[in-house]
Amino acid sequence: MSTANLNRTEVTLRSSAVSVTDYRVELDLRSAVDPAVATFKTVTTIEMTSTVDSTWLDFIGRAVESVEVNGRRIAVEYDGARIALNGLSDVNVVQVAALAEYSRSGEGLHRFVDDADGQPYLYTQYEPADARRVFACFEQPDMKAPFTFVVTAPQSWEVLSNQVPVQTDSNxxxxxxxxxxxxxxxxxxxxxxAAGPYHRVSSGWSRGDLTVELGVLCRASLAQYLDADDVFEVTRQGLDxxxxxxxxxxxxxxxDQxxxxxxxxxxxxxxxxxTFTESYVFRGKATAEQYQRRANTILHEMAHMWFGDLVTMVWWDDLWLKESFADFMGSLVSVEATRFTDAWVAFAIKRKAWAYVQDQLPTTHPIVAxxxxxxxAKLxxxxxxxxxxxxxxxxxxAFVGRDAFFEASRKYFRANAFGNTRLVDFLDALSTTSGRDMRDWSRAWLETTGVSTLTVEGGELVQTDPRPHRLAVGVYNYGDTGDLVRTARVEVDISAERTPIDVPAGPLILLNDDDLTYAKIRLDAASLATVESSLERVVDPLARGLILSSLWNSVRDGELSVFRYLAVAEQSGPSEPDLAILSSITADAQFAIAHYVPRELRSSAAAGWLATAWKAMFESEPESGRQLAWARACAAAAALDDSRADALRAILLGESPGPIGLALDPDLRWSMWIALAATGFAEPSDLDHELRSDGTSAGRIAHARALASLPTAATKQRVWQAATTDFTLSNDHLDAMIGGFxxxxxxxxxxxxxxxxxxxxRTWWSGRSIEIARRLVNGLFPASGDLIAVDRWLDANADAPASLRRLVLEKRDNLSRDLKVQAFNSAL
Structure with missing residues (x-):
């Protein structure tokens, strides 16, 4: 194993022998203004105690210049990932001077030069273990310590870290x-x-005696688009x-955000x-779903201040102790504290869809992994x-009650503040507050894999892969207005494979109503018929989301015709008011055509879907979020069918007015040009002309993707060469190359x-950072349908790194599912 790939056993031994009491990290970032300079100076001073005379520090950089232990220089022993520390005493001061490298992969200290103004922008990203790309350290979560950062940078720059500046010296x-x-x-x-000529907006939040300074920052060229007031509003609501x-x-x-x-x-x-992706700074009109997603992310990260930052897992086995909690809290707080009261709808149809897919892969794992x-850990x-x-x-x-859950959280924080925990620590707190022994629940839910499927058969609720569930069953009937509304709800506890259940009759029976548990659901034949004719009449958006999730899982599992799903999408989608649901419908329909429709029927399905999206774009309310969502769906659909290519060109060139009220912002225009390029209806000169209207960094990346999408053999050869051999490509530029290819x-x-x-x-995996290698492995996987070639590689590379094999196994499983579902639909 590479020395860069730390294993759990060795770091456990290290933290049992070494304790860190203080870090001082000095970074000289003046070189960042010159793109030709690839390195910066970094000096780390560590105060520590030790029960052993030697250990190692983690560092991945250009060179280690010197190592001192208790004022004495020792020989530099550095293998590119580890620095040997020898001659340690009980109490030590260690200092390491080194040259680190600016990143273009988003790992470590990333340097970005803005095409709009030529200015460099720096920021760090470390999880799970890339702080060692910036300064020498003990790179494991259980070795906590105070950090003092000292950063030298150009005078005019904003310079930020976790804490406030206490001294600034001009040079x-x-x-x-x-x-x-x-x-x-x-x-x-x-x-x-973070450092650079960032634009900053300041505000504050107070609660009792506590006052917190708030800041929102972005690149200067995006300042006109930064809606800081909305970010501050959600931030204050979350802190409250x-x-x-x-x-x-x-x-x-x-x-600061x-x-x-x-x-x-x-x-x-x-x-x-x-830190946030700047895709949350909207360059054009944004839908309510985009604002809801941003709010959810703000609240997710804020939850980490307690779940993850205040109390941290010992090792990455218990990554769930922060991420699961933050994901849950993001939706909960959105619903209860912000204007996004339907956030559980997006959770049901989007986040859980991700979980269902992951949990059916051969590489699935328990929540506590x-x-x-x-x-x-990275994967x-x-x-x-x-x-x-x-x-x-x-x-x-739902199982223990809201009060017990939050009281357990409070006990957990008080008992473990600034420390590290394992699964048992939270379970013990929960057992105390709920009066329940949580071990059986943990074994059933946190320490197993797989997802149950729920159906109703002959008056019994049947589940595969049985687990204990508290769930609700909803009965929906047509009201006086013709809408489908819930007229009965039965809440039950189940744990066996079959449980008798007594619910009233109705045209629609919805299992897991209110989405209380984690399980796939199937609709009975009568309910499916109701949905196919009347989904848009279901009033409750959460119910519609659960129904669509059920249909989608049934398609993925080869139990429901993809054409029946597309028919529902084409019928109900144009009138769908909830934009989270609508964006799922459009994304899933597009995916279904590309992956689940048999190849010989794909062109007609693509044409039909584009016709639906085109009509909905023109008929949606002007300037509405639905109109924008359908315009984006049109752009995606036009990449698979060229029947509207001439009309799309006319809109982009100003020869046709297009839909009334639709603002063609730069991102939407590029998505349409990329579709035209992919279908052969755009020339490089068209794309160059568009770039002259949007010479921003985002425009340049979109331009690169559009050029890479041109359907010629010479283009694909050029793009393959660039993606696989050009080490200067940033993470975003690599994605553009792969997407176009x-x-x-x-x-x-x-x-x-x-x-x-x-x-x-194997060359990619050993020669690139894990982030870049993962993009290459996933993005360039052949979708030709040749499972034999995949199996041949897996058989011949049994000794390959486990994480690389995991990615290939997952891509193989996705391909196998595609082929099986296509065969199912061909046989109908």
């Missing part, structure tokens, strides 16, 4: 050195630094809720400096840890690259 070179207050004890992966619910004051001082470019994640919970090393930021864990917590609250309907253009793909897998 004669036109730079400044900013010293920040020490943090409270935190783990390395949530330390943070958590102050009451957790009865533990926000402990980390100020609360910064939107950063080329971000690998949705957000990261660095205390005092939360066995994480042996860092590579495994476990998945639908199980987030969405299934959050779903199970929703079931837990896979675009279009002519599979013959890329089928010939399968052999190169399998021959390159």
């Amino acid at each position: 004669s070179t036109g730079s400044k050195t900013v010293t920040f207050a020490p943090t409270l004890p935190i783990s390395t992966y949530i330390t943070a630094v 809720f958590y102050a009451d619910a957790f009865d533990y004051p926000y402990p980390f001082g100020k609360y 910064i939107f950063v470019p080329e971000y690998n994640l949705g957000a990261m919970e660095n205390p005092g400096l939360v 066995d994480i042996v090393d860092l590579e495994a 476990n930021f998945d639908g199980i840890t987030y969405a299934k864990g959050a779903s199970v917590l929703k079931q837990l609250v 896979k675009a279009g309907v002519d599979a013959s253009l890329i089928e010939g690259y399968a052999a190169d793909y399998f021959a390159s897998l």
Whole structure:
């Protein structure tokens, strides 16, 4: 195993022998203004105790210049990932001077140069173990300590870290050195630094004697689009809720939230400096669903200030102790404290859909997983840890009661503040407050894999893969207005495979009504018929979301015709008022056509779906979120069917007015040009002309993707070469190359690259960072239907890294499912 891939056994031994009492990290970022300079100076001073005379520090960088132990220089022993520390005493001061490298992959200290103004922007991203790309450290979550950051940067820049500045010294070179207050004890992966000419908006929040400074930041070129007031509103609502619910004051001082470019994640919970993808800064009109998603993310990260930052897991096995809780709290607080009172709808149809997919893969794992090393940890930021864990917590609250859940949380924080915990610590708190022994519940839900499927058969509720559930069954009838409304609700506890159930008759019987538990549901024949004729008449959006989730899971499992699903989508979608549901309908329909419709029937299905989206775009209310959602659906659908290509070109070129009230913002225009490029209805000159109207960094990436989408063999060869050999491509540019390479309907253009793909897998994995390697492995996987080639690689590479094999196994399973579902639909 590479020394960069820390394993659980060795870090457990290290933390049992070494305790850190203080870090001082000095970073000189003046070199960032010169794109030709790839490195920056980093000095770490660590105060620590030790019961052993030697250990190691983690660091991944260009070079280690010196190592001192208790004022004495020792020989530098550095293998590219670990620095040997020898001659340790009981109490030690260690100092390491090194050269670290600016990142273009979003791991470590990422440097981005804005095409709009030529200015560099820096920010850090560490989870799970990339702080070592910026400074020498003990890179494991259970070795918490206070951190003092000292950053030298150009005088005009904003310089930020987890804490407030306490001293700023101007230098004669036109730079400044900013010293920040020490943090409270935190783990390395949530330390943070950002620097650059960021635009800042300031505000505040107060509660009793506590006052918290609030900041919202973004690149200067995006300042005109930053709706800081809305971000502040959600932030204050969240801080109010958590102050009451957790009865533990926000402990980390100020609360900055910064939107950063080329971000690998949705957000990261660095205390005092939360980072977000700048896709949450809307360059054009945004739908209510986009605002709801941003609010959910803000509240998710805020929950981490307690679940994860204040109390942290010992090792990544218990990653769920923060991510599952934060995912659950994001929706709960959205519903109870903000204007997004339907947030559970989005959770049911979007987040849980991710969990259901992940839990049916051969690589699924328990919520409390066995994480042996860092590579495994990186891949476990998945639908199980987030969405299934959050779903199970929703079931837990239904099981033990809301009061017991929150009282357990309060006890947990008070008992473990600034410490590290395992599963048993939270279960013990919950057992105390609920009066229930939580061990059986934990074994059933946290320590198993798989998802139950619920059906009604002959007066019995039947579940596969039996588990204990508290759930509701809803009965829906037509009211006086012709709408379908719930007229009866039965709440039951089940644990056996079959449980007798007595519910009134009705045209629609909905299992797991209110979405209390984690399970797939199936509709009986009569309910399915009702849904096919009248889904749009179901008044409750959560019920509609659950019904559509049921239909989608049935399609994925090869139990319901994909054409029946598309018929429901085409009938109910144009009138769907809930934008979270609508965005799921449009995304799932598009996916179904590309993956589940048999190849010989795909062109007609694609044409039919584009016709639906086109009509809905023109008939939706002008300037509405639904109109925008359908316009985006049109762009996606037009990449699979060219029947509206001429009309789309005319709209983009101003030769046709297009839908009344539809604002063609840059992102929407690019999505349409990318579709035209993929179908051969755009020339490079068209795309170059569009770039002249949007020369921003986002425009340049979209331009690159559009060029990569052109359906010619020469284009695909150029793009393959760039994606697989150009190490200068940033994470976003690589995604653009991969997206363009896979675009279009002519599979013959890329089928010939399968052999190169399998021959390159191990080289990518060993020669690239895990983030970039993962994008290559997942994004370039051949979709030709050749399972034999995949199996041949798996058989020949039994000794490959487990995390690489996991990715290939998951892609194989997805391909196998596609082929099975296509065969099912061909046979109908």
